[in-house]
Amino acid sequence: MTRNETDDGGSDEPVRRDATDGDVSELERELTDRGEAYARVTVVRREPPVSANVGDRAVVTTDGELHGWIGGAACAQTTAVDQATAAIEAGEPRLIGIAPDPDTVDRSGLEAFPMRCHSEGVLELFVEPVDPTPELVVVGNSPIARSLTRLATELAVDVTVVDPEGADDLPADETVTATDPATVADAVGPSPLVVVASMGQYDARGVAAGLDADAEYVGLVASDARSDEVTERAAALLDTDPETVRAAVTNPAGVDIAAHTPAEIAVSILAEVVDARTAAGTGGRRAPAAESETTADDEDEDVHADRDHEGQDNHDHENHGSHDHEDHDHGTGDPDAVDDLATDPVCGMAVDPETAAATVEHDGRTYHFCCEGCADSFESDPASYLNDGETAPP
Known part of the structure; x- marks a missing residue:
């Protein structure tokens, strides 16, 4: 008797069939x-x-x-x-x-x-x-993205990092060095969980890639004002309506736990990722996307978009710490002027010492910060943000 046949004759002996x-x-x-x-x-x-x-x-x-x-x-x-x-x-x-x-x-x-x-x-x-092991896609190499990648190793997820520099010091299962949305979407698995934390370098591309990959969750680390700009850019890349993108993106990413440091913000984001994974079950959401050509000019616009600290509410800035730090043109017109910038040791943002929002003296060195929140985080625990042998910033 073959596998497709049945035996309803009442025999006490198990029916033998071809194994499949x-x-x-x-x-x-x-x-x-x-x-x-x-x-x-x-x-x-x-x-x-x-x-x-x-x-x-x-x-x-x-x-x-x-x-x-x-x-x-x-x-x-x-x-x-x-x-x-x-x-x-x-x-x-x-x-x-x-x-x-x-x-x-x-x-x-x-x-x-x-x-x-x-x-x-x-x-x-x-x-x-x-349920196959979910894939967490972390877009960016910011301090928040790095903390998120490290902490995610404690969860039952496969971690993929999207970083053009191909950082090899993070415990990621895969690293994608492209930022083109279609390329990233093809490189990751179906229905991933996506967190975009590039601090403006390629946020729009990360959001577009998440939607193109039919992500179950797309979280963005940005202010409300910057989120609007990222939404517009992502919608243009996908050739779709901005409202469709906005409805599919969670911003600011993370649950409200009054987080300030990159590690704390990462914990809040992971909590939301776990909740989103459970709530989504086997479903996903997707914004309709069309194939679009991505040009070098598009990338340049993403990299040099103006940052905006206004309108940061809830747990995005003072309460959450996930403020948006876009790399930007300082308006000097002089490419050598970049060498005079300091680096905020908390968020990694380039800061002009002359216009820094805050400074902190530590061990005889002066550190410059983009905002009071970063300065407070550094002052409470300087060692967590400094590497051995680090020299003072300009």
Whole structure:
């Protein structure tokens, strides 16, 4: 008898069929490679007459398709599919029993359903949802992005960093050195979790890449004012409506925990990422995107966009610390003037010592900051922002 045939004749002996476990295993590998959730359904008990053996298994996809073999006619398989899709949605395994009289199999830890097939018999199935390891894409090499990458290693996620400089000192599983949205979207897996924290260097490209990759979550570290600008630029890159982009992006990224330091902000973002992953289940959201040509001028505009500290509310600046530090043109017209800039040791932003928002003296050195928040963070714990042997900034 082949796998597609059934035995409803009432024999007490298990039916022997051609094994197709290899086919199911191959399908599981394919689904995992595509990052698609599914449920594995395994026969753990049977009573004749049913055409299934203990150990037979099937795969149920999110759209309710059953592949493999668990015996039973359409009535039993319908129950199995319904319970499998529910398990995928809930993210929790379950044990179900299907019998002519559900009370005969009902017990603690098992949910019983009626066997409505004329052939009757009993099936007990273990339904196990399988959700491939999610991918966290961190766009940027800012202090917040670096803290986020390091802390994410404690979670069950694969971490991909998007950094043109290809930083190799971070514990990332993959590094993408391109910033073109389509290239980044092709390089990452399906439905990733994306955090854009490049501090203006390529924020718009990171947001566009997240939407193009059908990300379950796109978080942006920026002020409200800068978020509007990033949204406009990302919408132009995707050739779509800015409101569609705005609705798909969470800004400021992170839950409100009064975070100030890069590490604290990273913790708040990871908390939101975990929550978003749980809430999203197997779904994702996507802004419609069209193929667009990305030019060097576009990149230059992203890199040199004006920064904006106004309108930062909630936990974006003073309460959150995720203020937006776009690399910008200081208006000098002299490229050598960049050499006279200091570096804010907290956020990494270039600061003109003459117009710095705050300065702090430490160990005989003067440090310049873009804002009072960075100065306060540094003053509370200078050692966490300084490297051994570091020289004083200009």
